[in-house]
Amino acid sequence: MDEATFTIEDSDGNTDDVTIPARLVEIFSEEDDESEAQVVGDIALMAFAQRAHMLTHHSEDEPTQELQDVEEATLDQFEDRFGMTYGEATGHQH
8 A cells, every 4th residue: 555654843853754544645635625734734733632632621630720721722723723613623522
């Protein structure tokens, strides 16, 4: 099966490659008429939003104010990118 590799670069210039089946990325890009890079970016933001939500609302420990602030900022970025809240997108609201 053909693979697609995407390079992620942070602000310090560190990079990491992510390799996934090329057809999977193509399927998602066809659905929304987005570039493959946009699809990978969308999924990365979705994953971070989900993880921030889990740490803030579904952890045994009480979340710190810093974590709550980070989740809020992530969910704001989610809404800016997708035009809907995380709760609207997932059907999971608090």
